[in-house]
Each structure stands twice: as C-alpha cells, then as structure tokens.
Amino acid sequence: MLSLLPLLRSARRVKQELAKQGLKPVDKAGAMLRIVLIAMFFSVELSYVLAELERKKELLAFAPVGVLPSLPQLYRFLSDSTRVSLSVLSQVS
Numbered sequence: 001m002l003s004l005l006p007l008l009r010s011a012r013r014v015k016q017e018l019a020k021q022g023l024k025p026v027d028k029a030g031a032m033l034r035i036v037l038i039a040m041f042f043s044v045e046l047s048y049v050l051a052e053l054e055r056k057k058e059l060l061a062f063a064p065v066g067v068l069p070s071l072p073q074l075y076r077f078l079s080d081s082t083r084v085s086l087s088v089l090s091q092v093s
Contacts, residue, residue, distance in 0.1 A: 031065035032077045038063055047071050 015026045023029035039049045053059050053068055069077070 027066065028069070029077070031067075032069055032074055034063050034065055035069070035074060036078065046074055050074070 014030065018024075018026045018029050018033075023033075035046065035049055035053070039046045042049075050068060050071060053063070053065065
C-alpha cells in the first residue's frame, strides 16, 4: 500500500478524481491525502507524521509532499473534505 504513495503525486487519474470531488488545489490535496494515509497505515497521530517528516528529511523522498502543511491546515482539510469520501481511491484502478 505504501508503495502507491508516490503514484498519488503524479498519476493524472488521481488528480482528475481529486478535482472532480472538489478537492482543490489538487497538488496540496494530494500531499495532505498522502500524510493522512501514512498516519492511517502506521496507526499514528497526524501530528507525529508531520513531526517525523519535518525532522527526517529523507522521509520526504519516500512520501513527496512538497511544502509540509501545518497541523491546523491538515485538520481543516479533513473537516472540509468530510463530504468527500475516500471513494476517490477506489475509483482509481
């Protein structure tokens, strides 16, 4: 599953689905989605993932997110996108 994270960065189909679901700007939404997926995969807090990405720059090569969002930005993204289900991922084959 984690090997799919870099695909979320550049896959045109993923970007189309994110835009279709109203998650804009698409690049920023993709970065935040990657952070959320990492936290879910490892069953850790979002704040821990952000702290580790900030502390260990080599992790950014694994999960390229560009500019790291702040924790309030990440929570705002999640609250704004509650109407959008994670069906975005299931629609991408």
